[in-house]
Amino acid sequence: MRATRAVIHLEKFRRNLRAIRERIGPDRLICVPVKADAYGHGAAPIAAAAVEAAGVCLGVATVTEGAELRNAGFSVPILLFSQPLPDEIPELVSLDLSPFVSDGEFVDLAARTAAAAGKTLSVHLKIDTGMGRVGCRPEDAAALAGRIVSRKGLILEGTATHLAVSDSPKAEDLAYTRTQLARFREALASIRGAGINPGIVHAANSGAVILHQDAFFDMVRPGILLYGYSPVSGEASVSSALQVEPVMELVSRIVFIKKVKQGESLSYGRTWTAPEDTMIATIPVGYGDGLPRLLSGNWQVYIRGKPYPLAGRICMDQCLANLGPGSDIKRWEDVVIFGGAAPGADQIAARINTIPYEITCNINKRVPRIYNE
16 A cells, blocks of 8 residues: 555545535435545545435536446436537436536437437536526526427426535625526526426535525535535634535655754755754655645644644655654654644645645545545
């Protein structure tokens, strides 16, 4: 086993899922996004932990991600969030994925492909209420819903939108989310007014699960919350009474310890010079594993529960930690980079002005995942 590994605490994931269930109530569905390899946590093991619970489906971004889940034996509904290419439609039909649809051209392509295969494809109508990526305009929703239900080979399984600033407690952003939800309800009313059942209605992402109870509808799609991080900062997050725990813990081991004299420099660019005689630990984790180079001189690792600052630039495969003079820390001891006894990926993200999603997603495939029950 490689020294550097990502420990995935499945029981913490289950507790996060239960916390969300308690918040939304027992009758709503939960779509568990396992796209991007479950935000770096491992799609198949996370999916397995998720489907143990009732009322759960899965969400992916690509047909390939959906194929991996089907090949792993998952038979639950799988929503395809992103727009596939025309030549991917036959595969998504054969895999029984449920794509989001946003326009008539794709509706017709999907219907023809499903009908030719002798299959019925469940789709979710996507309405753009203000996110600006994909989706039909709210005023076109009823016509597009009618086009879907009129096509042989298609079933309108659900209707969805996506919220742009639901994780922000700022007054202007709260107002924008209310506007999005009002547009969505108007579109739903137009669909129902045309005599069409919109199916499973869903809009709430992680931020909305915390701040916008009126966005819960029939199903929620929490992402980062399931993996242990709130997208809402400050008191608004705490006051929600929804507590989650980081699921991923990035761990390594010390592979070398050396004494460095005062005035000696370390690593590329000689950006760090020892202010005194000290002991330096070499840790085999670097930006090639997904540890951001921007953390050079701007992070600490935890050994025996205590923090030790990184020294010098993070390299592709290694980094250095300053143990201090006279340290009794030994070679081969464990080091926690984030999670567990160390601050989480959200604290790393804050240091380099990004989001915890990016930190966990970027821990790459050469870092083995260890699943801890």
